[in-house]
Structure formats: C-alpha cells, structure tokens
Amino acid sequence: MRQAFDIYRRLLGVQIRSQLQYRVSFSFDLFSAILVTATEFAALALVFERFEQIGGWTLGEVAFLFGLLEISFGIMDMVFGGFDPQDFGASVRHGSFDQIMLRPAHLLTQVLGSQFALRRLGRIVFGAGVLLFAVTVTQLDWTLAKVLYLPLVVTGMVLFFGGLYIVGSTITFWTVESIEAINILTYGGSYLISYPMHIYQNWLRRIFTYLVPAIFLNYYPVLYFLDKPDPFGFPAFAPFLSPLVGVASFVAALAFWRFGVKHYQSTGS
Amino acid sequence: MLKLYFEVAKRSFQRTLTYRAAAVAGLATNIFFGLLRVAILLALYGDRQVVEGYTVAGVITYTGLSQAVIAYLSLFGWYDFMYAVHRGDVAADLLKPMNLFSFWLAQDLGRAVASLLLRGVTFMLIYEIFFDLTYPTTIWAWLALATSLLLSWLVSFAWRFLVNTAAFWSPNARGFGRFAFLSVLFFSGFLMPLAFFPAWVQKLASFTPFPYLLNTVVEIYLGIVSGPALVEALLLQAAWALGLIVLVQAVLRFGLRRLVILGG
Amino acid sequence: MLSIVHVSKLEKTFHVRRYHQGRWASLQNLVTRRSRLIRAVDGIDFTIEAGELVGYLGPNGAGKSTTIKMLTGLLVPSSGRLIVNGFVPWKDRRHYVARIGAVFGQRTTLWWDLPVIESFELHRHLYQIPTGRFKRNLAEFNDLLELAPFLDVPVRSLSLGQRMRADICAALLHDPELLFFDEPTIGLDVVAKERIRNFIRHINEERETTVLLTTHDIADVQRLCRRVMIIDRGKLIFDGELARLLERFGGHHRLIVDFAESYAEVAVIGAELLSYSDQRAIYRFDRRKITAPALIQAVSERYAIRDLSIEEPDIETTIRTIYEKRLL
Known part of the structure; x- marks a missing residue:
C-alpha cells in the first residue's frame, strides 16, 4: 500500500512536469476550461434577469448546485483522467495498457498515474467561485455540521463519477462502440444534477432516483445546506446519503473493473 | 470541374451515412440533453405562456431544433482542416488541379446533408414522440426555412474554415479553435434563445455572424420573424455568408503563401 | 541445466465475431450473433533452458504474438500448461513481471516527455531496484549502449535507434532472468542494428540472461540464435538448431x-x-x-x-x- 502510494506520487510528478513543459498550450487549456464552464453558467445567469426563478429556486440557490457539481466533476476529471473512457479505449487499442500490465505495480495505481489533467483546475476554481457567490447571496446559516459535510458531498460525487469513468473504461475491453452510452450518464448525469431535480418530469427523476441514485449526490445535500423542505418526502437521512452512494458505486465499479481485466486477459480484446 | 466537386460531395455524403452506430449513440445523447433542456426552460417559464414570441410549444421546438442541427452545423467544433495542415496533407493537395476551398466546401456539404438526414430529421421525428412540436404552416415558410438552413450552413462552414486556417500560423491552433467554437455556442443562441438575454448581450451578438448561424433559423421556423423582417433576416444571413467566404479566401491565400515559403 | 520455460499442449482460441453482409446486415447483426473459433495457438510444446537465446519466427498472424502475450502473462491460455521461471505468468502478475523484461520495437515503455534518466529512475522505484545495483547496471549499460549523450534528452526528441537503446536499458535495469525481445531492430539502420545485436549477445553470454527473440530480420537470427522455433498457423513446425533448418527445408x-x-x-x-x-x-x-x-x-x-x-x-x-x- 505504501509502495503503491509512493509510485502514484512519482507518476503524478511526471504528469505535472510534462504538462508544465508546454506552458503556452497549458495556459490556453486552463483558460478555455474556465471559459467553457463560465459560458454555460453565464447563459443561465443572464436569462435570470428576465425569469428571476427556476422551479421556484433563485439564481443563488441554483448556483449552489452548479458550483458544487463543477468542483466535484473537475476534481474527478483531474484525478481519474487516466480512466477517461475515450483515452483509455485508445490506450487499450494501441497496446499502452499492455505496457502497464508488464510493470510490477497495481494496475489502478498506474492507470490513475498515467494522466493528471492539471488544466481541470480551471473548472475547479470557477466552480469554487460560483459556490462562493451562492453562499454569499443565499446568506445560508452555516453550522459546524454543514461545514464538515460539504467536503464529504464533494467526495461522494468524485467517487460516483470516477466510478462511471472506470465502468466506461472497463467496457472498452469489450467494445469501443458503446462509449457514448456511458457518456450520457457522465456528462448527461452531471448536467442533470446541476439543476434542481424537481423540475424534471416524474419518470426521468425516478430513473435518477431509483435506478441511478444521482438525486442523493447533489440535490438532497443542497436541500440540507439551504434548509429547504424536501418536496418528495424522503426520510430525514436522505441528504446524508451522498458519500454512501459515492462509495457504493465506486466499489461496484472496481469489482466490474477487476472482472473486465480478467476478461481482457482471456481475450486480449 | 463542377463534376469533380459533385463527386467529392457525394463521396463525403456516403461516408457519413456509413457511421450509423455512431449516429445512433449520438441521437440518444442529443435526445437526453434535449429532455433536460426542455425541463430547464419550462421551469424558467413557470406560469408564463409566451416569452419574446416563444410560446411554450415554441420553446420546446427550439430545443429540438437546436439539438437537431448540432451535427449538421458541427456546432461543437470542427478541426479537420487544421489536422490536414499539420499533417502536411494540404501541401500535397496543392499539387492537385482544383480549388482548395471549393474542395473542402464540397466535402463539408456532403457531410452536412448526410448529417441533416441521419441526425437531424431522425432526431425531430423521435422528438415528436415526446413533445408536441410546432411546424411552419405555409409552403413559403418551408421555403424560407430551407433557404435559411442552407445559408446557416454556409456561415457555419466559412467560420469553421476561417478558424482552422489558424493552423498555418500556429501548431497549437486547437486551443484557439476551442475558444472560437465556444463563442458560437453562446452567441448563436444554442445555449439559450438570444431573445431571452438582456439587450446589451443581444446587441453584442448582432455584431457577430453567430446569430445567423442558428438563431435566425429558429426564429424563421417558429414564425417569430415574418414578412419584411424575414426577407431582411435572409439577406443578412446571405451577406454574412458572402463576407466570411471572401475573408476566408483572402486569409487562405496568405496562409498558403506562408506554407509554400516555409515549406510546410 | 535448468529449464526456465515449460510449455506443453499450449492452446489459445478466440471467438471472432462474424458479421452479416448485405442489405439488412446491420439489423441482422443486432439480432443474431455468429462467431467463428480461431485457433491462434494450436497445441505447442517446448522448453527453454536457462541461458539460451532462442529465435521465435513465423509469418504475421501465425500465432507468434499470441504466444508471447501468454508467456508474458498478458493472456490466459485456453488450455495447456505454461510455467515460466516457476510462475504461472497470468496468475501472479505483479511478482512474475518483476523478474522478466520485455522490449517491443514498435512502442516504448519510457515516458514521452521525460528525460531518459528520469524514466530509468521511475523504473528503479517501480521495480524496487536497490540503489547500488541500479547504479552498477546503469554504468555497465551506459558503456555498452553509449547512452550518455542523450540521458538528459526527453524521449520524444530521441532518434529511433537511441530510443531503442534506452528502452533496452530500461528493460534490463532490474536484472530480469528472462528477456522478451519483439522486433528489437525494426526500422533501424545497419549500424544501429549491429550495435543492438552485439548488446543482446553480450547480456546473453556475460549475464547468462535467457532471451526469446521474435523478429522478421533474418540477419538478427543468423547473428544471434543457435536455436530457432518456427510457428505457422498455430503449430510449431520447427524447433531446433539453425543449421538443421537448412538441411530440412533448404x-x-x-x-x-x-x-x-x-x-x-x-x-x-x-x-x-x-x-x-x-x-x-x-x-x-x-x-x-x-x-x-x-x-x-x-x-x-x-x-x-x-x-x-x-x-x-x-x-x-x-x-x-x-x-x-x-x-x-
């Protein structure tokens, strides 16, 4: 375990040094990462002048959802970049994954250490800015419990979407054609939960409650942070399921990953 | 000569049609995001029935229309010419007896038409199952729509090609491209109908070609512009298309001269 | 002598999906799945003694790389026995690969943007090589492969020949008992090829490292291998001394x-x-x-x-x- 961590730290060092070699393109990437997120949020913020609410929520309240999601997804994308299904699929096809299997270190450590997209910092920083804005305008009541719970919510989402990345990558051991299906969950899912869940049609919300429990990742915790009533009457612990959902899906993803590696070893893809 | 470009467009059309598996996956994604965008817009509407000419059915149709033309207009970015410059293919193409811009235009036309059928029309048909969409009612409205769609593709292609010529000057032109295509998403009315934005944003957008790339098509489809305003919109679209194409030709000439002098 | 590689009745079969052709093909493909069984490796037996240098030849698609993938633990055999260095390769991957080395001519194990020496340092940690041994090995390989001029150069800026030398060095720093070379001279010029052949001979003779070499360059085989194995359509059609190959087929x-x-x-x-x-x-x-x-x-x-x-x-x-x- 200690060795795995040591290797991970060194591999990360390599990634970071490599990226900083290309200063111009790195700054451009960082800047455009901020801009992508900013544009999307700006489009929403600008129409708020006219509409003033979305499903009964103010801009500040939606910004809380949006900022929290952006921070989490940004961290996830940075840490789990090696498992980005598109890139991982390519590394399997080009044989780079074989090279990883030929080294005497944990596969997970090595794949995680094979990519660390620093430019995602742009997204994380912008997300933090939006969250700060949300906290300021909503004037929410901070309690110690809320302060302590906030990082756990972020962790929950990082693990959930990290798990989705791993599942998507594992699928590429079988086929590269269906990556798009998992993209609906990762990109569609993150877009979905950056808005209040009660605005969606019932069938859609139910899918993302019972089939994919994404409603507990962001929406319920934010109800708790903003002291808003639960429109769906779930038990009082519902806001605190986020870390659990994250850990559970991550563990399931790891099990699927192990199964996938075994399959890969028996077919060579 | 024209026959050559027709053949190029035909090939590109057929090639695009073969990517059916990708099209199915792309359709699913487009529809999913369409559903979410409808929910968001309806939640913004609340009790409102009409906003700036967009009825509830109209704004739903707007989400469908803008999702349907993503592939047709390559809204999320297009870097093919950039790659061709960096790989050195363009230098080789110069030896062939044809006009480089027309060649790429023909190729993109084939791709665009195939995408419009495979991704666009199919998308609207499926979307119709989920929602009550509105349609243009007169033959003239359909004709205006067709003209506007064609012009929007021209504006889009000219802009995309212009952005791609940056490859002549920089090996890192992709970052610049990402910025350029992001502006399209915002100012074309893809993220939100332009009419919903504050006046100053709309003013800003009107100085760019981007509204003529999507917003005009939407407003013509929904009948928000009609009569003399419609003619004016089409003329402006055509003017932007023409202006951009002239500009691209000039920039391309500079770029190719640079390519020849520096030896690719 | 001690056998380091034991292979008996080794088989690897793949199911290859067959696609329908014709007008309704895509629909049929969705509904029915047909597959064909391919015997990539069809029951082969051989042993390799410690210290041998064996050439493994065969036309493309004959089963060569499938065999190598099984020997290196990347692939699990469909049936048969495979013991290398006392390990069943695919079972205990991490311990097994720590004691073998593999060089693939077509791709690099080094980090693209890092100076060569830093890739070596990473290998030191990945393979947990004691510092003293690492330094001794590096000094020796540096002499033989003349790495010094480009140790500080990022891998992306190396010539193919330099990259190959660096890759070979990286594969050997942890003193593997068994080395797999896959097309180590592919794309190199005559001088570079010769340098690499000399080095392979050196480590085989001086360090008594067992070497299994696959190549399409017959000169590699002539200069290096006493023994060759030829695989064709999954079967081993020849296993013996190079000289005997001529008698038998030539x-x-x-x-x-x-x-x-x-x-x-x-x-x-x-x-x-x-x-x-x-x-x-x-x-x-x-x-x-x-x-x-x-x-x-x-x-x-x-x-x-x-x-x-x-x-x-x-x-x-x-x-x-x-x-x-x-x-x-």
Whole structure:
C-alpha cells in the first residue's frame, strides 16, 4: 500500500512536469476550461434577469448546485483522467495498457498515474467561485455540521463519477462502440444534477432516483445546506446519503473493473 | 470541374451515412440533453405562456431544433482542416488541379446533408414522440426555412474554415479553435434563445455572424420573424455568408503563401 | 541445466465475431450473433533452458504474438500448461513481471516527455531496484549502449535507434532472468542494428540472461540464435538448431550454367529450369534427390559448357519459402 502510494506520487510528478513543459498550450487549456464552464453558467445567469426563478429556486440557490457539481466533476476529471473512457479505449487499442500490465505495480495505481489533467483546475476554481457567490447571496446559516459535510458531498460525487469513468473504461475491453452510452450518464448525469431535480418530469427523476441514485449526490445535500423542505418526502437521512452512494458505486465499479481485466486477459480484446 | 466537386460531395455524403452506430449513440445523447433542456426552460417559464414570441410549444421546438442541427452545423467544433495542415496533407493537395476551398466546401456539404438526414430529421421525428412540436404552416415558410438552413450552413462552414486556417500560423491552433467554437455556442443562441438575454448581450451578438448561424433559423421556423423582417433576416444571413467566404479566401491565400515559403 | 520455460499442449482460441453482409446486415447483426473459433495457438510444446537465446519466427498472424502475450502473462491460455521461471505468468502478475523484461520495437515503455534518466529512475522505484545495483547496471549499460549523450534528452526528441537503446536499458535495469525481445531492430539502420545485436549477445553470454527473440530480420537470427522455433498457423513446425533448418527445408541449391553455344532447349532430368536466356541457364535442384556432380554430368553430357557455379541455399530464402509456401 505504501509502495503503491509512493509510485502514484512519482507518476503524478511526471504528469505535472510534462504538462508544465508546454506552458503556452497549458495556459490556453486552463483558460478555455474556465471559459467553457463560465459560458454555460453565464447563459443561465443572464436569462435570470428576465425569469428571476427556476422551479421556484433563485439564481443563488441554483448556483449552489452548479458550483458544487463543477468542483466535484473537475476534481474527478483531474484525478481519474487516466480512466477517461475515450483515452483509455485508445490506450487499450494501441497496446499502452499492455505496457502497464508488464510493470510490477497495481494496475489502478498506474492507470490513475498515467494522466493528471492539471488544466481541470480551471473548472475547479470557477466552480469554487460560483459556490462562493451562492453562499454569499443565499446568506445560508452555516453550522459546524454543514461545514464538515460539504467536503464529504464533494467526495461522494468524485467517487460516483470516477466510478462511471472506470465502468466506461472497463467496457472498452469489450467494445469501443458503446462509449457514448456511458457518456450520457457522465456528462448527461452531471448536467442533470446541476439543476434542481424537481423540475424534471416524474419518470426521468425516478430513473435518477431509483435506478441511478444521482438525486442523493447533489440535490438532497443542497436541500440540507439551504434548509429547504424536501418536496418528495424522503426520510430525514436522505441528504446524508451522498458519500454512501459515492462509495457504493465506486466499489461496484472496481469489482466490474477487476472482472473486465480478467476478461481482457482471456481475450486480449 | 463542377463534376469533380459533385463527386467529392457525394463521396463525403456516403461516408457519413456509413457511421450509423455512431449516429445512433449520438441521437440518444442529443435526445437526453434535449429532455433536460426542455425541463430547464419550462421551469424558467413557470406560469408564463409566451416569452419574446416563444410560446411554450415554441420553446420546446427550439430545443429540438437546436439539438437537431448540432451535427449538421458541427456546432461543437470542427478541426479537420487544421489536422490536414499539420499533417502536411494540404501541401500535397496543392499539387492537385482544383480549388482548395471549393474542395473542402464540397466535402463539408456532403457531410452536412448526410448529417441533416441521419441526425437531424431522425432526431425531430423521435422528438415528436415526446413533445408536441410546432411546424411552419405555409409552403413559403418551408421555403424560407430551407433557404435559411442552407445559408446557416454556409456561415457555419466559412467560420469553421476561417478558424482552422489558424493552423498555418500556429501548431497549437486547437486551443484557439476551442475558444472560437465556444463563442458560437453562446452567441448563436444554442445555449439559450438570444431573445431571452438582456439587450446589451443581444446587441453584442448582432455584431457577430453567430446569430445567423442558428438563431435566425429558429426564429424563421417558429414564425417569430415574418414578412419584411424575414426577407431582411435572409439577406443578412446571405451577406454574412458572402463576407466570411471572401475573408476566408483572402486569409487562405496568405496562409498558403506562408506554407509554400516555409515549406510546410 | 535448468529449464526456465515449460510449455506443453499450449492452446489459445478466440471467438471472432462474424458479421452479416448485405442489405439488412446491420439489423441482422443486432439480432443474431455468429462467431467463428480461431485457433491462434494450436497445441505447442517446448522448453527453454536457462541461458539460451532462442529465435521465435513465423509469418504475421501465425500465432507468434499470441504466444508471447501468454508467456508474458498478458493472456490466459485456453488450455495447456505454461510455467515460466516457476510462475504461472497470468496468475501472479505483479511478482512474475518483476523478474522478466520485455522490449517491443514498435512502442516504448519510457515516458514521452521525460528525460531518459528520469524514466530509468521511475523504473528503479517501480521495480524496487536497490540503489547500488541500479547504479552498477546503469554504468555497465551506459558503456555498452553509449547512452550518455542523450540521458538528459526527453524521449520524444530521441532518434529511433537511441530510443531503442534506452528502452533496452530500461528493460534490463532490474536484472530480469528472462528477456522478451519483439522486433528489437525494426526500422533501424545497419549500424544501429549491429550495435543492438552485439548488446543482446553480450547480456546473453556475460549475464547468462535467457532471451526469446521474435523478429522478421533474418540477419538478427543468423547473428544471434543457435536455436530457432518456427510457428505457422498455430503449430510449431520447427524447433531446433539453425543449421538443421537448412538441411530440412533448404533442399534447393541452384546451378548456374553458361553454355558455349546457343541451344533451343536445355532441360535436364532431375532439376527444374528456372530461367534461360543469353546462353545462361539457372536450374534449381534438391540435393537429397540428385547430387551436384551427377547433375553437372547430366548437363555436360548433352551441352557444351563454358562456365558453371553452384549456389548454396541461404537461410533468408529458406524461411521465405516456408512462409510463402507453408511447406508443412
């Protein structure tokens, strides 16, 4: 375990040094990462002048959802970049994954250490800015419990979407054609939960409650942070399921990953 | 000569049609995001029935229309010419007896038409199952729509090609491209109908070609512009298309001269 | 001597999906799945003794890389026994790969943007090589492969030959007992090829590292391997000394005759006439069927000869014939 961590730290060092070699393109990437997120949020913020609410929520309240999601997804994308299904699929096809299997270190450590997209910092920083804005305008009541719970919510989402990345990558051991299906969950899912869940049609919300429990990742915790009533009457612990959902899906993803590696070893893809 | 470009467009059309598996996956994604965008817009509407000419059915149709033309207009970015410059293919193409811009235009036309059928029309048909969409009612409205769609593709292609010529000057032109295509998403009315934005944003957008790339098509489809305003919109679209194409030709000439002098 | 590689009745089969053709193909493909069984490796047996240097040859798609993938633990065999270095390769991957080395000519294990020396440092940690041994090995390989001029250069800026030398060094820093080389000289110039061959021989002779080499360059085989194995369509069709390969498959010698006069027809019994023009004929004959003196006599009895010569079969042509004609 200690060795795995040591290797991970060194591999990360390599990634970071490599990226900083290309200063111009790195700054451009960082800047455009901020801009992508900013544009999307700006489009929403600008129409708020006219509409003033979305499903009964103010801009500040939606910004809380949006900022929290952006921070989490940004961290996830940075840490789990090696498992980005598109890139991982390519590394399997080009044989780079074989090279990883030929080294005497944990596969997970090595794949995680094979990519660390620093430019995602742009997204994380912008997300933090939006969250700060949300906290300021909503004037929410901070309690110690809320302060302590906030990082756990972020962790929950990082693990959930990290798990989705791993599942998507594992699928590429079988086929590269269906990556798009998992993209609906990762990109569609993150877009979905950056808005209040009660605005969606019932069938859609139910899918993302019972089939994919994404409603507990962001929406319920934010109800708790903003002291808003639960429109769906779930038990009082519902806001605190986020870390659990994250850990559970991550563990399931790891099990699927192990199964996938075994399959890969028996077919060579 | 024209026959050559027709053949190029035909090939590109057929090639695009073969990517059916990708099209199915792309359709699913487009529809999913369409559903979410409808929910968001309806939640913004609340009790409102009409906003700036967009009825509830109209704004739903707007989400469908803008999702349907993503592939047709390559809204999320297009870097093919950039790659061709960096790989050195363009230098080789110069030896062939044809006009480089027309060649790429023909190729993109084939791709665009195939995408419009495979991704666009199919998308609207499926979307119709989920929602009550509105349609243009007169033959003239359909004709205006067709003209506007064609012009929007021209504006889009000219802009995309212009952005791609940056490859002549920089090996890192992709970052610049990402910025350029992001502006399209915002100012074309893809993220939100332009009419919903504050006046100053709309003013800003009107100085760019981007509204003529999507917003005009939407407003013509929904009948928000009609009569003399419609003619004016089409003329402006055509003017932007023409202006951009002239500009691209000039920039391309500079770029190719640079390519020849520096030896690719 | 101690066997380091044991392979018996090794098999690997794949299911390859078959697609429908024709107008409704995509629909049919969705509904029904048909697959075909491919025997990539079809029951092969061999052992390799510690310290051997073995060439593993075969045409593309013969099962070569499937075998190597099983030997390196990347693939699980469908059936048969495979023990390398006391391990079942795919079972205990991390411990097993710590004691082997693998070099693939077509791709690099090094980090693209890092100076060569930093990739080596990473290997030191990945393989947990004691510092003293790491330094000794690096110094030795540095001497032999002349790495010093580019140790500080990022891998992306190296020439192919330099990159290959760096890759070979990286694969050896942890003193593997067994080395796999896959096309180590591919794409290199003559001088670079020679340097790499010398180095492979050196580590095989001095360090007694066992080497399994796959290559398409026959010169590699001639310069390095006493023993070769040839695989074709999943089966091992030859396993033995290189010299014996010639005896067994290279039966065809060539007799080149310059005649003193023009003849309309110069065929002889016992040899195949390959070409005849400008009073020069080239015959091909099998020495197991007709001896050279007998053939020469047969020719000279009928025609006036000005000059003649005999060409020995060479290994390259022999192997090419095996690949092309698939003799067995």
